[in-house]
Amino acid sequence: ALPVVAIVGRPNVGKSTLVNRILGRREAVVEDVPGVTRDRVSYKADWIGRQFMVTDTGGWEPDAKGMGLAIAAQAEYAMRTADAIVLVVDATVGATATDEAVARVLRRSKTPVLLAANKVDSERMEAEAASLWSLGLGEPHTISAAHGRGTGDLLDKILEVL
Ligand code: GDP
Numbered sequence: 001a002l003p004v005v006a007i008v009g010r011p012n013v014g015k016s017t018l019v020n021r022i023l024g025r026r027e028a029v030v031e032d033v034p035g036v037t038r039d040r041v042s043y044k045a046d047w048i049g050r051q052f053m054v055t056d057t058g059g060w061e062p063d064a065k066g067m068g069l070a071i072a073a074q075a076e077y078a079m080r081t082a083d084a085i086v087l088v089v090d091a092t093v094g095a096t097a098t099d100e101a102v103a104r105v106l107r108r109s110k111t112p113v114l115l116a117a118n119k120v121d122s123e124r125m126e127a128e129a130a131s132l133w134s135l136g137l138g139e140p141h142t143i144s145a146a147h148g149r150g151t152g153d154l155l156d157k158i159l160e161v162l
């Protein structure tokens, strides 16, 4: 079976946009209104000749009761089933309480976890991601899923841990 890369994080941070960027096509549903991705959807992807599965997660209303728990549960599931996990956060917002709760779960993961600081659309936004070191998941990898900035480097890092 192909290795599995799970993309987790709270609604609207750009998980599905990142999945589409990884796939090189629009297949995961991106919505300005968050909460549209079904619980889990997996796609076959490849990067520099290596094939893997990428799993998009989501499907929660942004302020729904229990959303944080649902995301933590996805993270737990990813820890059991995936070979690498990417926690996506919105660098323009910074770490929210929900991000911190999910990070707390992922910090005890034996599965490698990469932190992606998304929506860093330009060089001058790079500095905004520095505060995300506080999540305790190592270096925040700055990316712009929408524009493709930094996503190649992130994919290289993902393949290193697969
Ligand atoms: P998800 O709920 O985490 O799957 O987030 P989506 O992929 O559906 O994206 C939510 C919103 O963020 C959409 O309006 C996207 O266009 C926007 N978005 C995603 N990635 C980026 C990015 O790199 N930069 C900017 N500026 N917006 C982004």
Ligand code: MG
Binding pocket: 015, 016, 017, 029, 030, 036, 037, 056, 057, 058, 059
């Ligand atoms: Mg989504």
